[in-house]
Amino acid sequence: MFYVEHYGVSFNGSIMYKLTIEEQTYTCQPDETVLDTLLREEVNISYACKKGTCHSCMVRSLDTIPPAAAQVGLKNTLKNHQHFLACLCHPEQDMVIKLPDASEFYTEGTVVVNEMLNRNTLLLIIAFKDAFEFNAGQFVNLQRADGLTRSYSIANTPQESNTLEFHIRRLPHGKFSAWLHDDIKVGDTIAVSEARGHCFYLPERREQGILLIGTGTGLAPLAGILTDALAHGHTGDIYLFHGSREVEDLYRIDEMRELAKQHSNFHYVPCLSGSHVPEGFMQGRANDVALATMADLKGWRVFLCGHPDMVNQAKRMTFLKGAASADIYADAFLVTPTG
Amino acid sequence: MTDAQEHEEATMSNTLYDRIGGEAAVNAAVDIFYRKVLNDYRINRFFDNVDMEKQAAKQKAFLTMAFGGPHNYTGEDMRKGHARLVKMGLDNSHFDAVVENLGATLEELNVPQELIAEVVAICETTRNDVLGR
Numbered sequence: 001m002f003y004v005e006h007y008g009v010s011f012n013g014s015i016m017y018k019l020t021i022e023e024q025t026y027t028c029q030p031d032e033t034v035l036d037t038l039l040r041e042e043v044n045i046s047y048a049c050k051k052g053t054c055h056s057c058m059v060r061s062l063d064t065i066p067p068a069a070a071q072v073g074l075k076n077t078l079k080n081h082q083h084f085l086a087c088l089c090h091p092e093q094d095m096v097i098k099l100p101d102a103s104e105f106y107t108e109g110t111v112v113v114n115e116m117l118n119r120n121t122l123l124l125i126i127a128f129k130d131a132f133e134f135n136a137g138q139f140v141n142l143q144r145a146d147g148l149t150r151s152y153s154i155a156n157t158p159q160e161s162n163t164l165e166f167h168i169r170r171l172p173h174g175k176f177s178a179w180l181h182d183d184i185k186v187g188d189t190i191a192v193s194e195a196r197g198h199c200f201y202l203p204e205r206r207e208q209g210i211l212l213i214g215t216g217t218g219l220a221p222l223a224g225i226l227t228d229a230l231a232h233g234h235t236g237d238i239y240l241f242h243g244s245r246e247v248e249d250l251y252r253i254d255e256m257r258e259l260a261k262q263h264s265n266f267h268y269v270p271c272l273s274g275s276h277v278p279e280g281f282m283q284g285r286a287n288d289v290a291l292a293t294m295a296d297l298k299g300w301r302v303f304l305c306g307h308p309d310m311v312n313q314a315k316r317m318t319f320l321k322g323a324a325s326a327d328i329y330a331d332a333f334l335v336t337p338t339g
Numbered sequence: 340m341t342d343a344q345e346h347e348e349a350t351m352s353n354t355l356y357d358r359i360g361g362e363a364a365v366n367a368a369v370d371i372f373y374r375k376v377l378n379d380y381r382i383n384r385f386f387d388n389v390d391m392e393k394q395a396a397k398q399k400a401f402l403t404m405a406f407g408g409p410h411n412y413t414g415e416d417m418r419k420g421h422a423r424l425v426k427m428g429l430d431n432s433h434f435d436a437v438v439e440n441l442g443a444t445l446e447e448l449n450v451p452q453e454l455i456a457e458v459v460a461i462c463e464t465t466r467n468d469v470l471g472r
Binding site for chain 1: 362369370373374377378391392393395396397399400410411
């Protein structure tokens with residue numbers, strides 16, 4: 001029996017592969033899916049339909065490329081990061097797997113810039129000793145020494161030295177944002193999680209039109225995606241609709257206008273939903289202005305970041321305007337009053 | 340899908356799923372179908388407040404089943420999955436509207452009428468479970 005175990009071959013001769021999760025190793029029996037194995041071993045993993053529909057059991061391979069059949073129906077950005085559905089995965093080799101709720105690895109970073117972008121948004125730049133692995137548009141968790149943790153989108157691209165840039169809006173009664181705004185100084189250290197999220201640019205189909213819609217600090221991930229796309233020589237039209245209520249709550253207006261001058265395929269449309277709309281701005285909510293401006297989104301790639309209501313509505317509306325569901329990427333910000 | 344038509348003669352003995360074009364057909368149909376459903380005033384209220392991404396995956400599973408493809412939906416799944424909607428008033432007219440949208444999707448993709456009829460027949464077998472009867 002221990003010989004059988006040792007060689008990882010079952011009695012009927014089929015090969016058994018090892019699944020490693022953190023320190024534990026499990027053996028996937030012939031005909032078992034990864035989910036079957038983990039459930040048999042009583043690993044705590046969320047799942048529901050067991051047929052690839054609900055995506056509840058999505059996990060990530062940390063070493064090998066998962067079998068294609070286990071990635072059917074996942075977004076390109078998820079496939080690119082080796083996510084797969086445990087219920088559809090018959091391993092073809094040993095795998096090291098990360099569960100979605102696995103404890104996170106934090107890295108200490110040092111604040112090198114903290115300055116205001118506008119009356120309520122802080123620019124925070126954190127530097128690291130080594131390169132930080134991420135895609136522009138992803139988010140990380142920032143953690144205070146007492147354990148208080150919040151998610152923030154990364155606003156820069158990995159090409160720019162070992163730093164992460166964040167745009168932090170001060171939320172009413174927000175404990176974490178108040179701490180970052182009021183107490184954090186240059187030279188302080190902050191714990192930063194690994195990058196997460198699947199709302200980012202992949203350098204493929206460079207001639208494809210890209211629509212970016214963001215409200216408030218939803219500009220952060222969009223600015224990263226925009227910089228990344230331009231750096232990769234994206235040739236298709238790129239439209240950015242950035243909205244807020246009042247002009248004082250927008251930011252990077254001049255930088256975006258300058259970028260639009262430099263790149264003929266980039267179009268910047270700042271939108272104001274309030275009553276006072278100076279020249280050079282569009283009246284209305286960013287998603288409404290965007291949908292009124294874009295005649296047809298067939299073939300477009302869409303990125304939506306900001307308030308959850310805006311994101312959910314814009315997801316549906318851009319889909320109805322012709323964008324393929326697989327081409328719509330969204331990052332809804334939680335705006336809890338305790339944030 | 341046009342391939343499916345061209346090869347239809349030679350592959351009459353294959354399953355409906357093969358004849359209609361398999362997974363490629365599901366992928367071609369899913370967005371067109373879901374867009375029609377969301378645009379249909381008779382039924383789109385049932386899709387308010389659903390996550391579009393999760394819904395798209397569910398639509399794919401549904402189309403795979405309707406096209407006679409591999410699935411393991413049970414009647415019980417159908418009942419559970421639609422119980423919330425039945426409480427909201429889901430009835431025969433809404434079921435018919437969904438089937439109508441599916442038929443229109445397949446017509447748009449130039450699927451032959453006799454295959455559409457087979458798809459509709461498969462949908463019909465789920466009616467009582469979907470409507471919780």
